[in-house]
Amino acid sequence: MTYLYAAYIATWAIHLAYLASLLRRYIRVRKEIELLKAKEK
Amino acid sequence: MKRSFTLLAVVTGVLLSWGLYGALIAAPTEQTMGDVQRIFYYHVPSAWTAFCLFFVNLAASIVYLAKRNSKADALALASAEVGVVFCTIVLVTGPIWARPVWGIWWTWDLRLTLTLVLWLIYVSYLILRRFSSSGQTPVIAAVLAVLGALDVPLVYFSIWFYRTQHPQPVIGGGGSIDPRMLHVFFVNLAAFSCFGALVCWSRYRLEVVRRQVEEAQALESLLEPRGSR
Numbered sequence: 001m002t003y004l005y006a007a008y009i010a011t012w013a014i015h016l017a018y019l020a021s022l023l024r025r026y027i028r029v030r031k032e033i034e035l036l037k038a039k040e041k
Numbered sequence: 042m043k044r045s046f047t048l049l050a051v052v053t054g055v056l057l058s059w060g061l062y063g064a065l066i067a068a069p070t071e072q073t074m075g076d077v078q079r080i081f082y083y084h085v086p087s088a089w090t091a092f093c094l095f096f097v098n099l100a101a102s103i104v105y106l107a108k109r110n111s112k113a114d115a116l117a118l119a120s121a122e123v124g125v126v127f128c129t130i131v132l133v134t135g136p137i138w139a140r141p142v143w144g145i146w147w148t149w150d151l152r153l154t155l156t157l158v159l160w161l162i163y164v165s166y167l168i169l170r171r172f173s174s175s176g177q178t179p180v181i182a183a184v185l186a187v188l189g190a191l192d193v194p195l196v197y198f199s200i201w202f203y204r205t206q207h208p209q210p211v212i213g214g215g216g217s218i219d220p221r222m223l224h225v226f227f228v229n230l231a232a233f234s235c236f237g238a239l240v241c242w243s244r245y246r247l248e249v250v251r252r253q254v255e256e257a258q259a260l261e262s263l264l265e266p267r268g269s270r
């Protein structure tokens with residue numbers, strides 16, 4: 001069972017790490033958009 | 042568009058929960074390998090999703106080479122990145138399964154080696170995209186993607202044409218499988234396919250918006266009066 005849980009935990013850890021990196025990049029792009037909008041004003 | 046995304050997210054959530062329940066609880070335990078066989082329900086769908094995403098990458102790269110379409114290039118990048126994530130899972134869950142069943146974590150078996158090569162090709166593709174600032178980068182990357190995609194059928198058919206240590210395909214390979222196991226397998230296959238599509242869609246949208254922001258920033262720096270910085 002240890003190997004089974006290790007495989008499932010590893011799968012979701014990789015997916016969650018990737019989703020977190022996507023979220024971080026999304027927040028950075030949002031900040032840049034806000035900065036551009038502020039400069040336009 | 043937003044509605045379709047939400048719908049896909051809900052369907053993916055339901056399928057992933059159903060798939061996890063099926064894989065850990067509902068599916069019967071395999072007689073020879075025991076519980077460790079349940080890794081198959083995540084390993085094979087991850088490989089399938091990675092292959093599909095690499096196929097999307099190939100198609101988008103061909104479209105980019107033919108039409109120089111920026112959106113096709115963004116889709117190629119998104120699908121390669123998400124494909125590498127799924128391929129990483131294949132390369133992680135495989136050895137975790139192999140250790141108790143074969144007694145070793147890794148062997149330089151044809152399919153395993155070709156899968157590692159496939160992963161390295163697409164990691165190289167992503168490194169090229171990330172660190173090369175040349176205007177020709179998308180074209181070079183598209184050519185690399187077309188050549189790299191040749192490894193996908195080699196990985197898939199390696200166990201059909203050569204005797205390898207990797208298990209032979211149970212579905213379509215002459216083997217038999219309990220219908221309850223098959224049911225759980227297909228639920229997970231659908232779940233991982235939907236999840237891959239959802240993540241690829243998100244990454245594609247992010248890439249399109251990021252490029253628009255970069256263009257706006259470049260335009261702004263051109264319009265900015267000299268000496269204002």
